[in-house]
Amino acid sequence: MSGKRYEPVVTRIIECVDPEAMKLVAALMDDPQPIHWDTKTVGELGLGDHPVNQGPIAVSYLLDLAVEMVGDAALIRRFRCRFLRNVFAGDRVECSGVRENRDGEEILILVARVGDEVVLEAEARLRAQSHQPL
């Protein structure tokens, strides 16, 4: 059942995905995946010549947007997302979200796009006490 949507669509833009941030996050997470820092490996895998952004960084872009929309991180009860395409260093990522009421539950529908392609889609479910206007 489709819910009642509240405008406006809220957006957050990352103008240029930073490869240095990927190195930092790889070190913080002890992430052994070389495609986030080693362009030689990226090339060998046929992924081009730019490092691939970590999923948790892209997730954080959408979590930021969700917090901006509801005003308090504590109101986010659950966050589910699907990774649909790689994001590369240098990409411009446009995140957008709408809030809807689905059968009495407040939900944020969030997507991240690079150009016209959706790279990450997510749904955030809110705690019952959140009735703040956008």
Place this chain on the structure above:
Amino acid sequence: MLHQFPRGYFTLSHHHAWLWADAVKSDPKLMPHPGLAILVAFRGAGTTIAEVMAHIETTPQHVQFGELDIAFEKPLRIGSRYSVDLAILLSERKTGRSMGVFDLVTLRYAIIERGGDLCTELVQRWVVARPQGHPS
């Protein structure tokens, strides 16, 4: 459940929160950032990401994140020490047109506060390519 790793521990420090917020271009006022739950899960588990990959007999080049489901029960707090339980819940063999044979591996991280209350649960699905000859 297919495998339970030993329990691990992680103390979330101010510099972790600051550096994470900086890396994800977040508002510095948003600390600790909710995305830090991923850091606490990965670092706090009683095994490394590389060891998890070794356990399922793969290498980083063959692994992609597929899905992530985070249940926020309580907010993370800077300075708190958390225990983390990691389990492999499921591994499903699939075949796709572009990818060929692959496994969908479901992992569950439980971030637990001192005192035993669940703080955050993360369920993650890895897409693990299985080139010909790899084990099931």
